Amino acid sequence: MIYPLRLVASVGGAARLLAAKGYRFVLGAHQYGRLTKQTLVRFPLIVKNLNITISHMYTLGIESIPLVTMIALFLGSATVTQAVYQMSGMIPFRYLGALVCKTTVTELAPVITSMVFAGRVATGIAAEVACMKNSEQLDAMNVLRLDPIRYLIVPKTVACIVMLPVLVIWANLMAFTGAALTVALTVDVTMHTYLSGKKIFFDAIDVYVGVGKTAIFGAIVAITGAYFGFTAKGGAEGVGNATTKAVVVSAVLILVFDFVVAILVM
Amino acid sequence: MLLKIEHLRKHFGNQIVLHDVNLVINKGEVLCIIGQSGSGKTVLFRHIIGLMFPDGGRILLENEVISSPTTKPSDFNKVRKRFGILFQGAALFDSMNVGENLAFPLRELTNFTEKEINRKIGDSLEKVGLKEEFKTKMPSELSGGMRSRVGLARAIVMEPEIMLYDEPTSALDPIMTDKVNDLILSLRERLNMTSIVVTHDIGSAYKIADKMAMIHEGKIIFSGTPGEIRQSRNPYIQQFILGxxxxxxxxxxxxxxxxxxxxxxxxxxxxxxxxxxxxxxxxxxxxxxxxxxxxxxxxxxxx
Incomplete structure (x- = not known):
């Protein structure tokens, strides 16, 4: 008689746990949405503090160039190598350039660059905001009537929205360079075949969509970092948790929105 | 009467942190709120500056309700400029130097020219006993005492009527503690500021307070002058003040x-x-x- 009761109790306990987690998720999503709205509403105010935004463009964008360059060079090389391996004996190599170009421009360069950017920037924003919260700097801003969202988050979000597409354009160029070097040095395909193949199916809209969607990814990276910074609890452990969550959630949201954009554009 | 706290209540989950707190602060007075760690001092402090809002009761500034369970943070902004706060660790903005820390609120919230802002920064630093050369130093280059002074300079640069100090001497050596205490008294004398000091440093409280209030388990168990608290026969108060x-x-x-x-x-x-x-x-x-x-x-x- 006791076992059915235990079963009911454990099922009840699990349901309650699930409900609590669900409630926390919905609450978190609501807070995230509210932070996004508060950030977007304050966008026009950046005109008054353009210098802060420009300095963030440098630190978040320009300083990411070496990292993006490395990633993109190897991305192009790996794409060519894999494509050659998969196409051997099945698809003529004159389509190699088209395949590499399409995959790089539409998906690989935007998504991989955004992921790397999230790893560098979302964690940085989350850690900075969480540390400011721990050391009462956010309270000090509130007490001095200096809106933390306006002065901390909006400039970073605008900087990310502007600089991530720029980084993706650079990543496309570097990926093509890496691919061309690989074709020239390692793969048994002539450069003429590779380059002529690039032109076959080239469509400018792919570049526009690939680069354009990263503006949304930039906003995701900045706002996710800020959200987990603002909601961080505790000391060093809280900062660590905030940065981890920031990068994981940024990556998930980037892939989700990438899928949404792909559906819309198709 | 400048500030009045009436029947203030606050709880977090099942834990009652403030339980029917009543206090009156008069203009030009230095009130020290003392109590053990975890007694509810900081929560009371955060209510007074509008970083938290009560579950019950209210706070009145010159007979106008500024904080109640229905108050929104944006409503509090109207009176926030009347308060200046020195946080425990000074809460200086790490990414800015001393001058920028002081200039930030002036640039964003006032219409002063850069010349006037520079003059005000110099005046504030002088009031807390720091030279203008400190303007270019970063917060990480300052000692604990200097950080407190810069935090104080940033708080008074906006010329508040009421100054709040959150454990201003807790991380300082005895000499620096005395200097900060003198600073609090000199600000009161020079600018006629009303001051509320949250502390558990009983020596500092005796030196600077016109009135002392003791908080224990979320309740005000004593309110009176330093002389009266010394005379109190309450064993807990005696235990606290004798350390x-x-x-x-x-x-x-x-x-x-x-x-x-x-x-x-x-x-x-x-x-x-x-x-x-x-x-x-x-x-x-x-x-x-x-x-x-x-x-x-x-x-x-x-x-």
Whole structure:
């Protein structure tokens, strides 16, 4: 008689746990949405503090160039190598350039660059905001009537929205360079075949969509970092948790929105 | 009467942090709120500056309600400029140097020219005893005392009427503590500021306070002058102001439960001195809850 009761109790306990987690998720999503709205509403105010935004463009964008360059060079090389391996004996190599170009421009360069950017920037924003919260700097801003969202988050979000597409354009160029070097040095395909193949199916809209969607990814990276910074609890452990969550959630949201954009554009 | 706190209540989950707090602060007065760590001082402080809002009760500034359960943070912004705050760790903005820390609110919230802002920064630094050369230093280059001074300079640069200090001397050495205390008094004299100081440093409180309020477990258990608190016959207040760990019992639970002391042979402390007016407590009979001896493994037949 006791076992059915235990079963009911454990099922009840699990349901309650699930409900609590669900409630926390919905609450978190609501807070995230509210932070996004508060950030977007304050966008026009950046005109008054353009210098802060420009300095963030440098630190978040320009300083990411070496990292993006490395990633993109190897991305192009790996794409060519894999494509050659998969196409051997099945698809003529004159389509190699088209395949590499399409995959790089539409998906690989935007998504991989955004992921790397999230790893560098979302964690940085989350850690900075969480540390400011721990050391009462956010309270000090509130007490001095200096809106933390306006002065901390909006400039970073605008900087990310502007600089991530720029980084993706650079990543496309570097990926093509890496691919061309690989074709020239390692793969048994002539450069003429590779380059002529690039032109076959080239469509400018792919570049526009690939680069354009990263503006949304930039906003995701900045706002996710800020959200987990603002909601961080505790000391060093809280900062660590905030940065981890920031990068994981940024990556998930980037892939989700990438899928949404792909559906819309198709 | 400048600031009045009426029946303030606050709880976090099941824990009641503030329980019917009532306080009155007059213009030009220095009020020290004292109490043990975890007694609710900081929560009360955060209510006064509008970083938290109560579950019950209200705070009035010149008879106008500024904080109640229905107040929104944006409503509090109207009166926020009347408050200046020195946080415990000064809360200077790490990414800015001293000058920028002071100039930030002036640039964003006032219409002063850069020349006027520079003059105000110089004046504020001078008031807290720092030279203008400090303007270019980063917060990380400053000592604890200097950080407190810069935090104070940033708070007074906006010329507030009411200054709040959150444990301003907790991380400072005795000499620097005295300097900060003098600074609080000089600001009161020079600018006629009303000051509310949250502290557990009883020496500082005696030096600077016109009035002291003691908070314990979320309740104000004393409100009066430093002289009156010294005369108080409340044993807990005496224990706190004399800085005694335990007035009646010489042994703490750790020793008792570690088995170093035989239960039943505990005696009242002879090390701690009795507080003035509460000697009778020392002779109070010591009572420990009855405790069963631990069950030891028999090592014999198992179940």
């Amino acid at each position: 005694q760990r335990k007035r009646v019992y010489a042994l703490d639970e750790a020793e008792t439960y570690a088995g170093k002391v035989e239960l039943g042979k505990l005696k009242p402390s002879t090390k701690t001195q009795p507080a003035v007016g509460s000697e009778n407590l020392v002779n109070k009979k010591f009572e420990m809850p009855a405790r069963k001896p631990p069950r030891l493994p028999t090592g014999g037949k198992g179940r």
